Amino acid sequence: MSVLSPWRQIDTDTLTSRAADMSRNPPGSNPKGPEDCRRLRRTIAEDPLWSLALVPSLSHLCLQSIVRDFEEHPVYEQLSPIQRDFIHERLPSSVPLSVTANLINDGVYWMRCCKQQWTLCDVSHYGQSWKRMFFERRLEGMIELFIPGVTETKTILEMVPLCKNYVKRLDISQLLTPVREPQNENMENYFLGLIDDDEYDGPPMDHFDFSILLEKLTCLEELHVEYRIKQCGLNYECRMFKMSHQDCVSLAMALRSCKTLKVLRLHLSHIDDMNCNLLVKHLLAHPTLTELDLSHNVIRDAGARAVGKLLNKSKLMVLNMFDNEITDPGAEAIAHALSKNSTLVSLNLCLNRLGDKGGQAIGNALLNNNTLRHLNLGANEVTGPTAITLSKVIAQNNTLRSINLYGNNLGEDGGKALEEALSHNTSVTECDIRLTEIDEQIVSAINQVVLKNQVLGTGGISWID
Amino acid sequence: MDAASGSKIMNSSISEISTRRVTMQRQLTTSVTNIQTAADVRESIRRKQLQEARKKRLEWLENDVRSSQEKFEEIIRGLSAAKEKVIPQEVQEALDSQQELCTLILNNKDKLINDLQQNLKSSDDRYVKDLRRQAEELNLMMERMEDQIKTLTKAYREEMAELERFCLQESEVLVTRDMAEWEQHMKELWDRQLESLEQRKEKVMEYEAKIHSLMLENKDKLSTIKTEQDANSQALERQNQKIQATTTFMRLKQIKEKHDAEEYKFNLNQMYKRVNGLQVEMKSLVTKHSNQARYLRDTSHHLNKDYNRILQQHERVQRKIKHFAVADGRKFEEMWRMVEEELRQLVERALTIDSEICERYLGLAWERPVMPFKELSGPILSEKQTSTDPHAQLFQTEQALQCSQGTMDSSDRARSEAESPVMDQEVSDEGLDEETLTKVIELLCNETGLIEDNILMLLAPLEEEEQTAMKLGSLLYTLGLADQDLPKLAHFLLKYRQEQSKDVSGELRESSDQVAAPIILPDQVLPALKSFIQQNMRSRESSGHSQSSVLQIEPRDSSADKAYWESLSNIIPEDKVRLWEEAENMLQQHLAVLMEISELDTENESLMQENTELRILLQQSLKP
Secondary structure (H helix, E strand, C coil), X not given: CCCCCCECCCCHHHHHHHHHHHHHCCCCCCCCCXXXXXXXXXXXXXXXXXXXXXXXXXXXXXXXXXXXXXXXXXXXXXXXXXXXXXXXXHCCCCCCXXXXXXXXXXXXXXXXXXXXXXXXXXXXXXXXXXXXXXXXXXXXXXXXXXXXXXXCHHHHHHHHHHHCCCCXXXXXXXXXXXXXXXXXXXXXXXXXXXXXXXXXXXCCCCCCCHHHCHXXXXXXXXXXXXXXXXXXXXXXXXXXXXXXXHHHHHHHHHXXXXXXXXXXXXXXXXXXXXXXXXXXXXXXXXXXXXXXXXXXXXXXXXXXXXXXXXXXXXCCCEEECCCCCCCHHHHHXXXXXXXXXXXXXXXXXXXXXXXXXXXXXXXXHHCCCCCCCEEECCCCCCEHHHHHHHHHHHHHCCCCXXXXXXXXXXXXXXXXXXXXXXXXXXXXXXXXXXXXXXXXXXXXXHHHHHHHHHHHHHHCCCCCC | CHHHHHHHHHHHHHHHHHHHHHHHHHHHHHHHHHHHHHHHHHHHHHHHHHHHHHHHHHHHHHHXXXXXXXXXXXXXXXXXXXXXXXXXXXXXXXXXXXXXHHHHHHHHHHHHHHHHHHHHHHHHHHHHHHHHHHHHHHHHHHHHHHHHHHHHHHXXXXXXXXXXXXXXXXXXXXXXXXXXXXXHHHHHHHHHHHHHHHHHHHHHHHHHHHHHHHHHHHHHHHHHHHHHHHHHHXXXXXXXXXXXXXXXXXXXXXXXXXXXXXXXXXXXXXHHHHHHHHHHHHHHHHHHHHHHHHHHHXXXXXXXXXXXXXXXXXXXXXXXXXXXXXXXXXXXXXXXXXXXXXXXXXXXXXXHHHHHHHHHHHCCCCCCCCCHHXXXXXXXXXXXXXXXXXXXXXXXXXXXXXXXXXXXXXXXHHHHHHHCXXXXXXXXXXXXCHHHHHHHHHHHHHHCCCCCHHHHHHHCCCCHHHHHHHHHHHHHHXXXXXXXXXXXXXXXXXXXXHHHHHHHCCCHHHHHHCCCCCCCCHHHHHHHHHHHHHHHHHHHHHHHHHHHHHHCCCCCCHHXXXXXXXXXXXXXXXXXXXXXXXXXXXXXXXXXXXXXXXXXXXXXXXXXHXXXXXXXXXXXXXXX
């Protein structure tokens, strides 16, 4: 006998019957049982190195061929879970997305794709779904590298039908501006300050137009956008870090069309009052928006007023205006809205310039509010009077959980008032009064009360039961 | 109790650990957020300062504007006043003052610009410093975060280990407690079961005793009742049997009578039928017999005719053979004579050549060698002399042929005559009857045991007649006998028997002659057979001799022929042949010498001629 044939006889009956079993019954539910196996003819190896374990089964070979020809003949739906796992592990990531996107469900395949493209992959940020992670990051990458006027919008639009079912969040950390030919004269003038920014009449500096995309992403829930460029180097231009009017219009329209959006974060984008007003105008009747984050912008009182209007015309639960330029009129507007609001849970006005007037307004508004839980008025130039009004609130209100007043010059009186109020309160579990020039003793007393409240709060759900 | 206290301790310790963890977490986060809050505060302060600086700047600018406006107005006024002045000195004065004012304004402006530039520079510096500090703070924050992560992970690990330990302890405690409980329960169970088992055993014993006594009582009662009933039933049975016996006896009698009558009738009918059948059969047999006899007669007639015809044919063939034999003899003789004549001539010729060689070449006296066969002619001639004539020979052969015919006619008789004169009268009785023959055959077959076992096995399924036939065939084959020898054998056996019996007693002879009596005793068969075979072999040999001698015409004595022909071939002896060869060689040499001489002769002649020519040439040359 030749060495070429590893076994003496190929038992075709066995093979065909096995294949038939495979197709009819899922493996493992062989109805005939072990005696059937014993009945089959045995193949005896003539090659001493041959062993049954090394011989791939027919189903294995079939699956391999499926993997090989997956691009032409994608077979996936008909397979059993175990066989699908096999394909997940073997399918090359070079297979076009148009084949795989809507066919292969979440699993090892997408994990492999992700790990091939990105070194850091934290799937817990994506709801434990590798597929979601893959498509979200891919779409983010495409948008972040989109150059208006150069990149064709088709490339992104082609991606939309593949990923629209999986993208829930878009975290876009940069948006590129159109490429501009260096114009020496103008640039010189520009740098010499001879030409004002606003008078410059170059090509429009608009960023990516979200209106073409957002309405098509039917599952989008979160949108984080930063109108800036990460690594601009020496090509710095002020406009690169600014949301233009056209951008704002397109984004506002897009947000209006996106009916599933819940969280919107627009930070570090140099949003001024006008843009803020425009955005708020389009967000007024949004059905699902619950969280709005406009931190690190340049919103002033007009914008704050608009936001205050928005508070009562939507279902906002979280409002974050961290690091803006709101002063007392804006704060008064927000306070007015707050006094009538019953949805807002968290309000962050940290690092603004409310002043005592604004602080007192908000404190008075909270006397009529029973929903707000978290209030942040840190670094707001408020002083004793605000603290006194807030201590009234603390004494009366039982919903407020955390108060943040750090970096304000509250003074002794304010500290005392707060201590007294907190001694009657059981709900406040967090009170940040660092750098407020309150006496050490009072600070420690307040901290003890807060600790007590924490223990009480956790006592209810303690695992030591 | 123990477990409860243990779990309490555990709970307290766990809560301790968790509170420690929580406080640690809080402290660490505050240490991180402190930096942030500080940064925020600084930022807010910076903004405040920025605002103030802006305000201050604005004030400055306003003051400056105001002052410069005043000065400007003063200048304008000065200018208008200067226009009115006519005296050049005054004008010059006014101009100077104006110029002074202007320079003042300019100085003021320059100062402002300088101030502003300084401000800008300082703020730039501060900005850079701020940036640096922020970077440092960020680094610090990161460091602290990392520290926090490390310490927290450590704490978590510790907590987990603690928890694990506690859980293990708890589970151990629980397990031990459960085991103890289990063992206790098991023990109780076993005790209870043992108790119940003992009770059961006692009960069983009790019941057994009771049952035994009951059984005995019942048995006694039963046996007494049984004996009574048995006696009753036996009496009844006896009566019944008696009645039955009488009735059956009567019935049997009647049946027997009836049956006998029927049987007689039936027998009679059957006898009649049989008689009729036998008669018919007899008739058919008679007719068959006559047919058979006629057929046999016809066939014997035919066979006789055939026999005669074949005899004649045979005679004819014999005669032909004789004729051919005579013709062959004559032909042979002629051939012989011719060859001999030829030979003699050849010999003569050889002798003459020899004589010539001797006389002419060797110069020797030649003598005619001695030739005995010349006088003694060939064997044929001598034969002719011995046998009288061909006719006599012919007659002789004819006689022999006739003789052989006679033996063929009645080979049995002739041979037996030749063999043993004792058998003569018995053989002349024209064979034996069939029955004795078959008997002899059977005897031979059955008793001698000459037939091999496997043959018997093979023959077993055949019918008896066929069996005997086959056995006989094989027997005869093994003994080397022919079919014709069979009756002879039978005779011999009979004779042997008689001879044996004669030896024993004369009285038995009468009975042995009878056909019914056994032909021969089984134990004597073998020696009888042996002697018969010996006899038979002898007779056959002798008969073979006679037959062969009769059929051969004349044996040729070929040994004399060979000697004769050899003597002829040796007429010229070996010495002579050698002499001849020598002579031939010598003659060859002689011939070669002669040839040489002849060649030299011709050469000599040519030289002579040349010589003469040369002489002539000399003379011619001398002459002139």
